[in-house]
Amino acid sequence: MGEMQQSTNEMRICVPGNTAELQRVRSFVASKARKSGFSEQGVYNLTLAVDEACSNVIRHAYRHDNSREFCVEIDLEQGQFIVKIFDSGSAFNPLSISAPAMKEYFEKFMRGGLGISIIKKVIDNIEYIPADAxxxxxxxxxxxxxxxRSI
Amino acid sequence: MSSFSIEHRLRKPAQILDIKGFLDAHTAPQLETKLESIIREGGYNIVVNFRELDYISSAGLGVFMVFIEEVRNKLGDIKLVSMQPKVFTVFDLLGFPMLFEILEHEDEAIANFRDAGNESENG
Structure with missing residues (x-):
């Protein structure tokens, strides 16, 4: 994770793989989104999507291993607010997971898997780049x- | 640190949980433990009051999915009341109003339990 830490700046935050850190990540994203002029609902939705993605990293990629860090970086470019989440765990591509059909989900009282649905609903474009050499x-x-920015 | 707290009241015929702060993957287990203990003691009429809840993620929504089937099998319910609009949006986004009764006021939830004849002493 040394490479990630060296490039720490005000547009990037790196935290241990622990759900206790989610609050800090949300505050970071929310403050940047407010500065970019998002509405309060827009700030909430963006923060929620990042929370869901980071929760997945902590649970699936790191299996709650506190000794591992992940980073969240924000780039503003060409009219876009881009949140990048860096992790060094096993690859977990949210785009490969299909969102559950909610009617069946409720009929069968299913559990889990809703984070991906939220991300897909509130984010315009999603890209996933797995680690390579x-x-x-x-x-x-x-x-x-x-x-x-309003939604 | 995430801040989250739960206060438990009895308002017959229901058990009321006032939840405050931030309900996420870190704090959801607290709510799960609390609901579990109420249900184990026979409380099947449950109202969760969201008035002071500022944030919920899917981990929070998931807690209600854990218990709703069991509670309804016992002819009770988990009713959700007084959500801030931004919190309701998350439930609405995923279609949760299909499964859960989401009401503006706690009084309506209590009245609905009474109308359904759920007058058990345990709530």
Whole structure:
């Protein structure tokens, strides 16, 4: 994780793989989204999507291993608010998971799997870049266009 | 640190949980433990009051899915009341109003339990 820590700056936060850190990540994302002019609902939705993605990293990629860190970075470019989540765990591509059909979900009192549904509903564009020989981190990109700041 | 707290009241015929703060993957187990203990003691008429809840993620929604089937099998219910609009949005996004009764006021939830004849002493 040294590479991630070296590039720490005000647009990036790195935290241990522990759900206790989610609050800190949310505060970070919310403050940047407010500065970019998102409505309160827009801030909530964006923060929620990042929370869901980070919760998945902690649970699935790191299996609650506190000794591992993940990073969240925000880039503002070409009218887009881009949140990148870097992790060094096993690859977990949310795009490969199909969102549950909610009618069946409720009829069968199913559990789990809702984080992905939330991300897909509130984020405009999602990209996933698994780690490879050149890039040691999995990167999930959540992209919100800035003309869509109200929702 | 996530801040989350639960207060438990009896308002016959229901058990009321006032939840406050932030309900996420870190704090959801607290709510799960509390609901579990109420249900184990025979409380099947449950109202969760969201008035002071500022944030919920899918981990929070998941807690209600854990217990709703069992509680309804016992002819009780988990009714959700007084959500802030931003919190309701999360439930609505996923279609939770299909399964859960989500009401504006606690009084309505109590009245609905009474109308359904759920007058057990345990709530």
């Amino acid at each position: 050149k890039h040691p981190f999995n990167i999930l990109k959540l992209i919100k266009t800035l003309d869509d």
